[in-house]
């Protein structure tokens with residue numbers, strides 16, 4: 001069978017599975033003001049995905065549904081997005097950042113302990129950023145000192161997505177300050193229930209609490225939780241940061257495409273509170289639709305290059321920039337079309353992407369893409385210096 005035929009067969013299989021398994025009431029059960037409902041719904045659908053083998057196509061083949069090619073993984077993400085299935089936001093760090101770090105850099109004992117636990121719903125967060133270390137992550141200062149069979153860790157992490165729901169944390173700490181910044185960083189696995197860990201959720205402008213600050217006061221972490229080699233955690237962190245391989249952008253772009261046409265349908269059918277579509281708005285819809293299609297095409301090229309191992313420097317940065325701007329313009333269109341009702345709506349569906357049903361929420365939320373995963377300014381630096389070969393500006 002040709003690869004394209006097998007991917008088509010996989011797509012058909014997922015569509016059939018989704019038609020039978022997608023919970024019809026999931027949006028109601030994942031409302032923004034009902035955190036227990038959100039957690040229960042995520043856990044329920046996650047268990048279904050795991051059992052069907054669609055949660056772990058990127059894991060090695062001994063795991064359910066594992067060993068799939070990147071092309072097959074893309075197909076799974078696209079089908080889930082096109083069917084409007086819930087995004088597995090509670091488990092994204094677990095399935096990608098944590099699992100892939102453990103698969104590539106962990107010990108057998110760490111894999112044996114955590115990979116089955118992840119399939120059973122263990123939630124992970126990523127404790128990398130600090131108040132003085134974000135774009136310049138290597139400047140991190142959270143200190144770990146080895147004492148016998150454990151490290152004693154003190155410091156502060158910030159912007160940890162899901163930190164307040166997490167059971168475990170991928171933690172970057174400084175174990176040596178004497179050399180260059182990247183040297184002297186160590187990668188640890190931290191149980192969030194350890195003594196000395198305090199988690200404070202951060203309320204965002206959307207009203208949502210998606211991430212948290214993590215304060216560490218002499219937290220004892222067993223040496224067996226070291227990933228890789230002491231002082232060489234920077235290399236492990238690069239594995240964590242590249243673990244999702246652009247799949248979330250593929251998924252979000254598909255969701256945006258679906259949502260655009262749902263928006264247009266609702267507005268053209270005279271949905272309650274929606275503005276009529278005038279000529280200027282029609283032009284805007286065409287413009288945004290064209291930009292979504294361009295982004296899809298660029299993503300297809302990027303993924304094909306990634307599969308063939310010939311990705312060009314700067315490609316991912318160009319896509320990330322294009323996506324963050326499009327996301328803002330698209331949600332602004334939704335907000336304008338949704339009129340007064342959209343401005344005043346206080347209900348939304350947690351962790352859902354462009355289908356919260358609340359354009360105000362999605363518009364404010366779109367600003368996160370300017371920063372998360374490397375800020376737009378940093379992406380522009382990469383493009384100007386590495387792609388366009390422009391000289392570095394000298395700071396005064």
Ligand SMILES: Cc1cc2nc3c(=O)[nH]c(=O)nc-3n(C[C@H](O)[C@H](O)[C@H](O)COP(=O)(O)OP(=O)(O)OC[C@H]3O[C@@H](n4cnc5c(N)ncnc54)[C@H](O)[C@@H]3O)c2cc1C
Nearest residue numbers: 126127128129133134135159160161368371372375377378
């Ligand atoms: C939604 C979201 C989820 C996140 N999840 C996590 C998570 O789970 N775990 C985690 O560890 N972190 C997480 N982060 C943190 C994220 O990685 C950092 O916010 C990001 O790296 C930027 O760092 P910073 O916030 O410290 O800003 P800074 O690095 O202080 O930047 C401040 C401003 O200065 C600009 N700037 C900085 N350096 C340069 C430069 N060299 N040239 C030009 N401009 C520059 C930036 O673009 C920005 O506008 C998340 C962030 C967001 C928004």
